[in-house]
Amino acid sequence: MARSLDGLVLAPVADQAPGQVGTRTRFTYHEQDGRIWAEYAGGDVVRGHLVGTRAGDALDFRYVQLKHDGTTSSGHCASTVVGLPDGRVRLEESWSWESQEGSGTSVVEELPAGSL
Template structure:
């Protein structure tokens, strides 16, 4: 898969724990020459940024976000880019907090319409 993420919007398919991304969070991705970055906000995230690299269908990035209570959190994520049957892209993510305990998986995909 070589489809660029540049200019694409992604949304979570499910809510995560409080203080994390959820269905109200929107990610706006950018990609250029193997570099990937995004801004995100919504739900329990006032403002977030991620930055990393892409090799084929794998994105490796760090993220940092500001929560409504003024605290920040950061971590590391590896995502696999897949294409859904209808042509939308999905990112299957495995993440680990670096600023606190915890890890998990999540899925974001291009919204319908």
């Protein structure tokens, strides 16, 4: 199993669709006893939260977010935790909206030390 996500800050490696999570979004993860949660913000997202579980290298969580235009949205995501050669963590994600149409894949990676 890859190392704990607790206290890690991750960011998307590419922008998603306009108005959604993008490279300016930062996720601060927490982990305890198989439970995960995170706060996120940046780009078009004013505030977002996710909560779920971890079993080995598999994450399963739901997310909800508020955008600058005042709209909210929510969805489900399944991620795989991958260790990178330089010791950082990557999450390879498959997500789907529950509050609107749409689904896709994304990658978020731990930010390198000193880049916060």
